[in-house]
Amino acid sequence: xxxxxxxxxxxAAAEGLLDVAYASADSPFGKLLLASTPKGLVRIxxxxxxxxxxxxxLSRRVSPRVLEAPARLDEARRELDLYFDGKLDRFELPLDWxxxxxxxxxxxxxxxxxxxxxxxxxxxxxxSAGNERAVRAAGTxxxxxxxxxxxxxxxxxxSGGGLGGYGGGLEMKRGLLELEGALxxxxxx
Amino acid sequence: xxxxxxxxQVLIDEHAGDVMAVLRGAVGRGDADDCFQETFVAAxxxxxxxxxxxxxxxxxxxxxxxxxxxxxxxxxxRPLPLAQVPEVAVTDPEPGEEIWAKxxxxxxxxxAAVELRYGADLPHAEIAAxxxxxxxxxxxxxxxxxxxxxxxxx
Numbered sequence: 001x002x003x004x005x006x007x008x009x010x011x012a013a014a015e016g017l018l019d020v021a022y023a024s025a026d027s028p029f030g031k032l033l034l035a036s037t038p039k040g041l042v043r044i045x046x047x048x049x050x051x052x053x054x055x056x057x058l059s060r061r062v063s064p065r066v067l068e069a070p071a072r073l074d075e076a077r078r079e080l081d082l083y084f085d086g087k088l089d090r091f092e093l094p095l096d097w098x099x100x101x102x103x104x105x106x107x108x109x110x111x112x113x114x115x116x117x118x119x120x121x122x123x124x125x126x127x128s129a130g131n132e133r134a135v136r137a138a139g140t141x142x143x144x145x146x147x148x149x150x151x152x153x154x155x156x157x158x159s160g161g162g163l164g165g166y167g168g169g170l171e172m173k174r175g176l177l178e179l180e181g182a183l184x185x186x187x188x189x
Numbered sequence: 190x191x192x193x194x195x196x197x198q199v200l201i202d203e204h205a206g207d208v209m210a211v212l213r214g215a216v217g218r219g220d221a222d223d224c225f226q227e228t229f230v231a232a233x234x235x236x237x238x239x240x241x242x243x244x245x246x247x248x249x250x251x252x253x254x255x256x257x258x259x260x261x262x263x264x265x266x267r268p269l270p271l272a273q274v275p276e277v278a279v280t281d282p283e284p285g286e287e288i289w290a291k292x293x294x295x296x297x298x299x300x301a302a303v304e305l306r307y308g309a310d311l312p313h314a315e316i317a318a319x320x321x322x323x324x325x326x327x328x329x330x331x332x333x334x335x336x337x338x339x340x341x342x343x
Contacts (some may be wrong), residue, residue: 001209004200004222008229017233020196034236064237066196 009069012049019063021072028084028174032149034073037062040094041076043146046168061099080149086179089116091150094181099146107141114155117180121159143167155182194242197233202248205229208253209311214289214308215257224260228253247319250309254301254319261293291338298322299334306331 012018019073024034030047082088110128142153158164166173218303320326
């Protein structure tokens with residue numbers, strides 16, 4: 001049965017019927033869910049997020065042709081593994097931005113340009129996106145980031161220096177910043 | 190509220206085994222895999238436009254049934270070779286391929302009803318949904334099909 005399903009995935013991809021491919025991936029923080037379209041990586045689910053709900057959301061917002069097809073996510077998995085090993089400071093994966101639009105999309109594109117190991121605050125992100133007063137909206141855009149890690153919303157902190165929030169939990173945000181050497185005063189170095 | 194289409198993988202996880210079982214019954218083990226591919230590719234193609242997510246299993250099994258018919262047509266309606274059919278096989282809960290070959294000679298609706306009942310273990314109401322007929326008509330087709338098989342195998 002497994003061979004039959006793998007054959008089906010290949011055939012679906014060849015005939016342009018694999019609109020959303022997904023797979024799980026291990027990380028030091030727990031299991032991630034990766035999803036891509038033919039255009040690129042479209043969604044990453046963090047370990048504390050519900051995978052079933054996330055797949056239902058993709059079915060609704062992208063296409064119900066959602067198949068578990070791990071081979072389609074090999075490249076994403078490879079880059080993420082390198083990143084977690086501290087051996088990759090810039091993702092080269094093609095991304096599919098379709099789950100974001102308008103101001104939120106502009107915020108996310110600004111976040112994508114924050115270099116590895118550096119941090120910015122929400123006000124700076126709002127300004128980069130063209131509206132310096134929309135600090136709260138910039139925070140919401142971070143919170144709804146469909147491709148965390150690769151779009152590094154963990155590098156955005158509160159203006160006073162506080163960590164701010166994170167969809168994957170504050171412990172994970174702190175862990176990512178430590179991995180990147182961005183928390184100078186980290187006690188656990 | 191119209192029920193939303195679940196991610197297609199859910200259909201594979203829940204129903205691929207049943208689809209394969211029906212196809213093994215309908216076309217034999219050797220060709221079931223090809224029909225399985227055809228069934229799921231066709232389902233995947235049609236899926237986003239499906240209006241009613243109420244009976245996805247019946248919908249898939251209907252497609253599988255049609256693919257089995259296509260398969261037999263492509264082979265020129267050549268019935269599978271029939272050796273001696275042991276009489277006990279009629280009441281055998283796991284009918285062998287000889288019986289299924291005989292099922293293939295039934296009229297289409299009877300054949301479908303028998304395949305769905307004994308290949309996929311569908312209740313009458315789901316057979317009706319898959320065939321697009323009333324429950325009573327499904328029951329009648331099944332009954333007629335079984336009766337005919339008994340007569341032919343007697």
